[in-house]
Amino acid sequence: MGTPTAGTLSTTVPPGTDAPVVVDARGVARTFDGRGVLHDVTLQIRRGEFVALLGRSGSGKSTMLRILAQLDTEHDGHLAVPTRRAVAFQDSRLLPWARVLPNVLLGLKDAAGRARGEALLAEVGLADHARAWPKTLSGGEQQRVALARALARDPELLLMDEPFGALDALTRIRMHRLLRELVSRHSPAVLLVTHDVDEAVLLADRVIVLTDGRLSLDEQVDLPTTGRRSDPGFTALRSRLLTELGVGDDDH
Numbered sequence: 109m110g111t112p113t114a115g116t117l118s119t120t121v122p123p124g125t126d127a128p129v130v131v132d133a134r135g136v137a138r139t140f141d142g143r144g145v146l147h148d149v150t151l152q153i154r155r156g157e158f159v160a161l162l163g164r165s166g167s168g169k170s171t172m173l174r175i176l177a178q179l180d181t182e183h184d185g186h187l188a189v190p191t192r193r194a195v196a197f198q199d200s201r202l203l204p205w206a207r208v209l210p211n212v213l214l215g216l217k218d219a220a221g222r223a224r225g226e227a228l229l230a231e232v233g234l235a236d237h238a239r240a241w242p243k244t245l246s247g248g249e250q251q252r253v254a255l256a257r258a259l260a261r262d263p264e265l266l267l268m269d270e271p272f273g274a275l276d277a278l279t280r281i282r283m284h285r286l287l288r289e290l291v292s293r294h295s296p297a298v299l300l301v302t303h304d305v306d307e308a309v310l311l312a313d314r315v316i317v318l319t320d321g322r323l324s325l326d327e328q329v330d331l332p333t334t335g336r337r338s339d340p341g342f343t344a345l346r347s348r349l350l351t352e353l354g355v356g357d358d359d360h
């Protein structure tokens with residue numbers, strides 16, 4: 109159970125969870141031009157755990173994600189992450205000169221990988237768009253392809269940075285549903301960076317908050333997976349998180 113604290117919080121896993129640790133970050137710190145952006149971040153994520161990372165703009169969320177993705181290795185502290193990891197960003201980053209299926213299969217060399225890629229494209233409902241060019245797809249469809257591409261790598265760790273940030277509200281709801289299905293089927297550990305408190309509480313098993321580069325809250329989401337929004341605990345947790353982010357309920 110997490111408790112809001114002012115200083116650095118060492119994150120722990122729920123009691124009784126004995127799944128192996130897939131992300132082990134201890135005392136991670138990052139400075140840019142002498143300015144501290146992340147300070148002493150300690151975070152463990154276990155196999156199959158879905159963690160949402162919230163924080164105000166500039167709190168260091170994307171910096172943390174880039175470090176976990178090892179796109180940024182210029183940090184201090186200890187970090188262990190699995191080799192099999194995948195990243196999805198707000199823009200789908202599909203290669204414009206390759207059709208949809210080749211985008212999903214990019215870098216997958218063996219037959220099993222290619223079969224997994226084709227199956228994933230079907231799972232995101234886009235098998236009939238296999239030969240389409242990315243630019244002919246809607247934003248939501250492009251994100252579905254990006255998800256298929258990420259999961260085709262059979263990642264132990266799926267890192268997502270505001271993947272639904274540019275989508276309209278209805279498409280976002282459909283993407284939430286799809287992501288939940290995909291994650292329960294493929295069980296990667298997930299770190300989802302989001303601005304959206306509702307998205308975090310709807311999707312995650314655990315929510316963490318970065319405040320000025322420090323983990324300031326770490327809380328299990330103890331809510332049923334279906335009908336979550338209508339559970340009384342939903343509003344309570346949402347409200348605690350908004351307070352932690354410095355936004356009153358009335359402002360939202």
Ligand SMILES: Nc1ncnc2c1ncn2[C@@H]1O[C@H](COP(=O)(O)OP(=O)(O)OP(=O)(O)O)[C@@H](O)[C@H]1O
Pocket residue numbers: 140141145163164165166167168169170171172303
């Ligand atoms: N490559 C960089 N060079 C210099 N400063 C950087 C660099 N990357 C990030 N920063 C700074 O680090 C701080 C945290 O940035 P970061 O992108 O991690 O925040 P964030 O929480 O993801 O914000 P947002 O929600 O607005 O995307 C910001 O002040 C940003 O300007």
